[in-house]
Amino acid sequence: MGDVAEPGGGADPGGEGSEGPDTSRSAGPAELLGEVRAIRRRARLARHAYWFPLVLFGLLACGSVPFFIQHFPSRSGPVAGAFTPGPTFLQNGYFNGFGLVGAAGGLPYYWLGAILLGITASVFWYRWRGNRIGLRTPARGYLITGLVVVALALVIPLIAEEVPRLGRVFVWPFLMPGDLVVRGTFPLVLIGLGLCYLAWAERSVGLAVIAAVYCALSLVASLYNVENLYYYLFGSGISPAASALPNVLLPALVLLLAGTGAWVVQRRQRAPAPGD
């Protein structure tokens, strides 16, 4: 088999081919290990590009705001939860919660579309950037993980809906933990799971820390009325129409801030791409 020649690569001017002087023979094991660590660190730094998915998912989370604005009638009267046409597992599933009172319908479709868009755009981003710098991140795993998580989020409520009919009511709370999904912000947790995978794929401690903080916040946003924190901090409440917004905006703000910070840092650290 022939040499792996890069077209236009030319001859070997230095004469230091694979059968030439073996420089490693003179390098001690400690020195070699040090070089390996330095090369690995440079490759990881060059590969880090997580600012994009952070900013993108931050913007997509902000885009859900219209679905969390509640319109209460001025006179007392019945106020219904947000109605979304479609199958029950979407209406009462992980993507919709249990229907926010007085809010517009369609939240599950927004979350579903936003998450699929975010995953697809992130995969294309990593592919494009990998081609540009000459070092590809394994984004296929992220795509598969993201799609599996979305599929599970769609299927589990469906199973939860059927299980009580099978006479196994005790499984219900585990499949549909109401406290966690009632507010319709559980998709923020799903985004966090994707970020955890990306942190592993990028071998990035920075992203792992961001993902951990974000996951904790998105769990808080799913389990607690963040509006209460606002009241404790500032001594006044938020308009009833906007009372659900802090639950979405707090995790979204974290994503946007972390993404912007990562963009600044990665821009400074970025090694010049071949051919730049």
Added chain:
Amino acid sequence: MADSPTNGLDDVVHQRHRLGILTITAEADKAEFGYLREALGLTAGNLSRHLTVLEDAGLVQVEKGYKGRRPRTWVGITGRGRSALAAELDVLARLVRQGSALRQPPEKA
């Protein structure tokens, strides 16, 4: 010295530049020829020869393609390559530990 760590060294992998190629490709899905050349400070000819040695040993896979009209060569590590790299790093770490132990002054009775 049947159990000397040096017995575990693989001549194909135990070479500074080839170790560098395996390290970079183990970090990424694929590494481009130009990136490897710049990261390791090699000429195209040198890198090409090292890649041939690694490919012949089944440690890397080389794919040739085009970006527009520009040819691009992508290098990916194989499962065997990952195992060989891990084994090499393990041997090097053992050698470093052994060297540190030998440099320790003997304990006084």
